Ligand SMILES: [Zn+2]
């Protein structure tokens with residue numbers, strides 16, 4: 001039987017710089033920032049949407065306030 005270890009892997013949110021267990025947050029597919037659940041999902045409803053297959057897009061990207069991504073589209 002698989003043994004669930006406590007979250008020993010922690011990461012730091014790129015938005016608020018709080019450390020959080022990586023399994024609660026994630027990486028936004030648009031801005032590629034590593035974000036805590038507050039900044040990635042923003043709400044429980046959104047967490048469910050992602051669990052059901054919605055793209056992992058952070059709160060800021062969804063509201064159009066994310067900093068420009070460093071990869072991908074350039075200029076105008
Ligand atoms: Zn955060």
Ligand SMILES: [Zn+2]
Pocket residue numbers: 028029030031032033057058059060061062066
């Ligand atoms: Zn984002």
